Amino acid sequence: MKIACLSLVEIFPDYVLGGSQNILRKIILGLRENNINVRLFSPKNDNPKSFIGDVEIENKLSLKGSFPSPFEIPLYELQSLQEELDKISSWADRLYFHGDGWFMRNEFVDSTTISGIHDLVYQESVTSVMFSESDKIIVPSNYLRDTIKSSLSNEKFNQTNISVIKNSIDNFSKSISINDSISNDNLILLFPHRPDIRKGLNNAIKISLEFIHTKNWNSVTLKVPKFNENLDKDEKNSSYIDQELKNEFISSGGNILFHDWIPLNQMSDYYKSGDLTLCPGNFIESFGLVPLESLSNGTPAICSSVGAFREFDGFDGLKVIPYGDTKSFVKKGLELLSSKDEILAGRERVILNYDLNSMIDHYIEVFTNPSFKENYKSNTNQFYSKIDGKNYDLSPWCFINNNKIYHDYKGWLDSFENKFKIIDKEIFFVDNISQKALDEKILISS
Structure with missing residues (x-):
């Protein structure tokens, strides 16, 4: 079986620009470990030849390379893109559109196409579900599947072949130590998100300030990644910070540590460097890699009750809080910081239930037999x-x-x-x- 994976945005060998690219990387490596012939195609750029494992990142697609409007290119470039897609389609047994957004479905009419949908926020993914036919749609959560089911007509949904494949968590240390964060002099809070204002940086500063007001620590540090502009391929990203709020936090004894974007192979150590991870935004998450990755490394997380984060309600080591409720974020955070047994139980649950091999096996099943239709199980515990x-x-x-x-x-x-x-x-x-x-x-x- 020969699989061609297509990405609308640039792919980098050592950095991932969000959860979706992290998963694509795992899919590529997992397919190769199972001796499946796979090629990866991304937009043209001037970067030197690079690889994910032994798979070359083939920068051959005539695309803008960023969001939104990745097809906002000259007409002659679209002609070049069409010619390249013809070559890819002729080679591949399966075409996998990671994130989809490919409106040129007439180019793939004789191909077996599989669409990987990782959000229902961006125009490209929303229109792909609504208007573009695929032999299979893969989503990472029941939330995303249920949202599609509830948005489409019954007739349209019944024509749609959806599989839920949970993302895997594998970048964790085999051994960890969980300290009593309440007794430390300094509380370290992590905000490991890209600079999309919807991810909630200003809310994270509010929460950090509220932790200062508890007077449990001599200082509170909030660690925030600086986004490398050379890697920024989403024009909706914004590093806007409420300066008045930031100044109040710093004058109250807080510290915001802006650090370089963390390479993938250093994320485990990064998570272990913090006491608590914050996910306080209103971005509609389709899965929730950050809290699970954090917990797998022994650092609990608190999340807004938005999108797929709601599926973590009742999950040991994670707390789901109504969006914008700063005091509840801090209250539940304090509970987590003194709950070593709960954190360890949550970590074990993540490692057991979000196994990489299980995810890859499921992808291979879908790629091998995309026409198989899984039964839809509706939510019976529903208001x-x-x-x-x-x-x-x-x-x-x-x-x-x-x-x-x-x-x-x-x-x-x-x-x-x-x-x-x-x-x-x-x-x-x-x-x-x-x-x-x-x-x-x-x-x-x-």
């Missing part, structure tokens, strides 16, 4: 509502916290605060706002 005799479910992109509703795409819906009650999982809306709940896509047809 629901009855309107005019018809049943509706709470949308997978919505989350209820006490008397409020959070919508992944719209944030907190203030107009619904204190306008509903829940009895045995059934939602009862008051003041005749049931129709508004339908209009806001809080509820979807069962």
Whole structure:
């Protein structure tokens, strides 16, 4: 079997620019370890020849090489791209679009195509699910699959062949030591995210400031990566910092340590250097590599209850907090910092349940037999509502916290605060706002 992997953005041999590229790297290496013939194609650039394992990164695709609008290139370059895609299609038995975004489906009409969707945020991935046909779609979480199911018509979803393949966690040390962080002089907080404002850097500074106010430590350090502009291929990235908030944090005894972007082979040591990892943003995560990687190295994590992070509710060593609730972030963080047994239990669960070999085996199964359709298991532990005799479910992109509703795409819906009650999982809306709940896509047809 010959597999061609196509990426819309540049691939680097030693650095990954987010969880999706990390997973692509693992897929490439895993396929080769199973003696599968694989080639990796990425946009043209001036970088010297480089490899992932023994697989050359073939920088042959006439693309802009960054997001958004990777196809924003001269028309003659599109012609060159078409010619290159013809060559690739002729060689490969399978075409794997990592992140997809390939609207040129007519170029692949005679090929077996597999789409790897790693978010439903960017235009490229959203339009791929909606308008581009693939023999198989791979997603990393039930959250992403349920979001697709709830967004499409039943007819459209039934025509879609989706497999959930959980990402793996393998960059952890075999032995770790967990210290009593409460008794340390300095608390070290990690913010290992790219500079997308939605990842929550300013929220992380707020949380760090609140940790100072507990007076448990002489100093609090927040470690933040500086993003290498040469590696930055997403024009939506922004390093905006609330200067007033930053100054307040520093004047209160805090320290923000801006460090170089960490190479992949040093991430384990980086996670072990911290006491607690912060994931406080409102970016709609499709899986959640950072908290799991952190926990696997003995450092617990606290996350916003947004997107696939909600699947970690009840996971030892991880806490999921309503978005923007700074005091709850700190309260739960303090609990984690004094819960060595819970951290160790969570670490073991990550290592057991997110095994690299299992992930690769599942990918090989899908590549070998992409037409196989997995049974869809709906969420039976779901909030629901009855309107005019018809049943509706709470949308997978919505989350209820006490008397409020959070919508992944719209944030907190203030107009619904204190306008509903829940009895045995059934939602009862008051003041005749049931129709508004339908209009806001809080509820979807069962």
